[in-house]
Amino acid sequence: MGEGRKGRRPGNPDTQGQILEAASREFASRGYDSATIRGVATAAGVDPALVLHYFGTKEQLFVATLHVPVNPAAIVRGILDDTEPGQMGERLIATMLGVWDATAHRNPLIAVLRSVAGEGPVADTVRQFIERSIIAAFAERLPGPEPQLRAVLIGSQVAGLLLARYVVRLEPLASADPRRLAAIYGPTIQRYAYGQLPPVDPQEASSGVHSP
Amino acid sequence: MGEGRKGRRPGNPDTQGQILEAASREFASRGYDSATIRGVATAAGVDPALVLHYFGTKEQLFVATLHVPVNPAAIVRGILDDTEPGQMGERLIATMLGVWDATAHRNPLIAVLRSVAGEGPVADTVRQFIERSIIAAFAERLPGPEPQLRAVLIGSQVAGLLLARYVVRLEPLASADPRRLAAIYGPTIQRYAYGQLPPVDPQEASSGVHSP
Numbered sequence: 001m002g003e004g005r006k007g008r009r010p011g012n013p014d015t016q017g018q019i020l021e022a023a024s025r026e027f028a029s030r031g032y033d034s035a036t037i038r039g040v041a042t043a044a045g046v047d048p049a050l051v052l053h054y055f056g057t058k059e060q061l062f063v064a065t066l067h068v069p070v071n072p073a074a075i076v077r078g079i080l081d082d083t084e085p086g087q088m089g090e091r092l093i094a095t096m097l098g099v100w101d102a103t104a105h106r107n108p109l110i111a112v113l114r115s116v117a118g119e120g121p122v123a124d125t126v127r128q129f130i131e132r133s134i135i136a137a138f139a140e141r142l143p144g145p146e147p148q149l150r151a152v153l154i155g156s157q158v159a160g161l162l163l164a165r166y167v168v169r170l171e172p173l174a175s176a177d178p179r180r181l182a183a184i185y186g187p188t189i190q191r192y193a194y195g196q197l198p199p200v201d202p203q204e205a206s207s208g209v210h211s212p
Numbered sequence: 213m214g215e216g217r218k219g220r221r222p223g224n225p226d227t228q229g230q231i232l233e234a235a236s237r238e239f240a241s242r243g244y245d246s247a248t249i250r251g252v253a254t255a256a257g258v259d260p261a262l263v264l265h266y267f268g269t270k271e272q273l274f275v276a277t278l279h280v281p282v283n284p285a286a287i288v289r290g291i292l293d294d295t296e297p298g299q300m301g302e303r304l305i306a307t308m309l310g311v312w313d314a315t316a317h318r319n320p321l322i323a324v325l326r327s328v329a330g331e332g333p334v335a336d337t338v339r340q341f342i343e344r345s346i347i348a349a350f351a352e353r354l355p356g357p358e359p360q361l362r363a364v365l366i367g368s369q370v371a372g373l374l375l376a377r378y379v380v381r382l383e384p385l386a387s388a389d390p391r392r393l394a395a396i397y398g399p400t401i402q403r404y405a406y407g408q409l410p411p412v413d414p415q416e417a418s419s420g421v422h423s424p
Contacts, residue, residue, distance in 0.1 A: 113329040116380055117322050127380055135382060152376055152385040153396065160372020164364055168328055168339050170347060173364040183410035184365065188400050198395035 016054050019044045024065045028121050032062060032128035059133050066112055066126075069103045072096075073133040080141040089189030090182045096158060097178035100166055109166050130155070142193055153192035161185060228266050231256045236277045240333050244274060244340035271345050278324055278338075281315045284308075285345040292353040301401030302394045308370060309390035312378055321378050342367070354405055365404035373397060 022044035026035045037058055041048040055061040063071040075095055083091045100109065116126045138151035161181070164170045173181070234256035238247045249270055253260040267273040275283040287307055295303045312321065328338045350363035373393070376382045385393070 110329050110331070113325065117325040117329060119322070127382075130380060131382060146384075149384050149388070152382045155382065156372040156376040156385065157369055157400070158372070159375050160368040160370070163371050163375065164368040168342060170339075170343060170364045170367065172358075172361050173368065176361070177412065180410060180412055184404075187403070188369070191399070192396075198392060200389065200392055 015046060015050065019046060019051055019054060020065055023061050027062060027065060027125045031121065032125045032132060037061070062129055066108070068108045068112060070099050073137045075099070076134060076137040080138065085194060088193060090186030092158070092189055093161070093185045094178060094182035096162070097181060100162060101178060104166055107166060109162055113163070113167060144194060146197060149197070150192055154189055157185065157188050157192065227258060227262070231258060231263055231266060232277055235273050239274055239277060239337045243333065244337045244344060249273070274341055278320070280320045280324060282311050285349045287311070288346060288349040289353070292350065297406060300405060302398030304370070304401055305373070305397045306390060306394035308374070309393060312374060313390060316378055319378060321374055325375070325379060356406060358409060361409070362404055366401055369397065369400055369404065
């Protein structure tokens, strides 16, 4: 992977780009869970400390390879740690829309969607990232029972909103005021996060209706 | 487009396949709105009546080119016409999951998602179909104000659920009992369809915050 480079090179204008290229290859070949900062550094022919200097964490390095404007997991952590629970849903939607509206002209979501709709190792890597990073950030912070299910329910509504607004661009949603959308979607997120979920029907609980 | 065929041929085992191939090309080159049964028939070298015989309507012909198990617009029309409003949300989710669970092994959704995440004429065609057919089926049947917005809100939750369950396959959603998911998502669909939507803030209504 290292293109034959052995020496440790200091930072220069295209070092970040070389690290990103090496990271894309490493994530694609090893998956999100198994890829390491050290492995990326070796493949890029730089010191691991330089990778950390530029990108901070493995999570941030992966987000950088997706060319998305923000780390969604960091947004989730920030909002759940700093917002009172009654405001969480509305604030989450408002923040997500604020971020994606600002980059709608280049629409980085489409590339992410293409990756996740693929069947190869890249799709698995994106899936692992979504589970380990975004969904986990929710699940660790939700107080009620079944936090993992609640996290995925929230994810399903946020993803569907992003898909409809930025990818399929369905009107009048695509040009709706983001504050109004936050008020509309907020209560849905609140219910998934903190509301009572209907019980599992004991008659059905063990019948395994869907197997992927 | 007609591959040089001139004669009108009667139905034979691969005539359906030839019509489908011609239809895929016609929809891709003209878009959903402008493609016609007659144009597809000419391209396939068959009589328009034969296309209608096999596929019924332009909508059904397009659905057949997507290789999805059902026509989502037909499901929407059936449910909204035959279900009492109080049960609509739960019934919609239960029916959609029933259909897609049955074909989850070959996952036709992934191909649809790839189409819509593309940037070419195929993506535009899929978008037109979603708007003219699925969203319109809802919007024409919802009684409240802003039926178009309500239709897209419902679409955003259904799409996000399908994405999370069948494409990203996030657990525990991917193997959750479909009846429980219908009970969880039903009230969300009900609210988008029949509930009160927060008003447009007059201060914000004309500021055009998002432009795609």
